[in-house]
Amino acid sequence: KTWEIRNTGSCPWGRGYWLVFVSNDQMGAESRVVVPETAPGDTAQVSVTLTAPAAAGEYRSDWQMQVNDDRRFGSSFYTVVVVEG
Known part of the structure; x- marks a missing residue:
């Protein structure tokens, strides 16, 4: 999964x-x-490699930006993977 994320803040990432x-x-x-x-x-283009589970169902994966001091910022976002049964 690849997201295109915009830096809407005043500090560079x-x-x-x-x-x-x-x-x-x-x-x-x-x-x-x-x-x-x-x-x-x-x-920025940011990608994660997801492996769909074998069992049928709907799977959601939530992600968020974080800076090195473990402080998360911005809204989280997600992707949904549907495995047909």
Whole structure:
């Protein structure tokens, strides 16, 4: 899954900025991924590799931005994977 995320703040994103898993189904993804350097007003492409479960159902994975001091910021966002049975 790839999200395009806009830096709407006044500080650039760089070293120490992460996209982190926060709730529901992690689906085998890393718990955090590096966010590329992104200036205020610019966008970044951030990807996580998800593996759909074998069992039929609807699976949701929630993520949020975090800075190196473990402080999350901004709204969380998610993706839904549907496995047909």
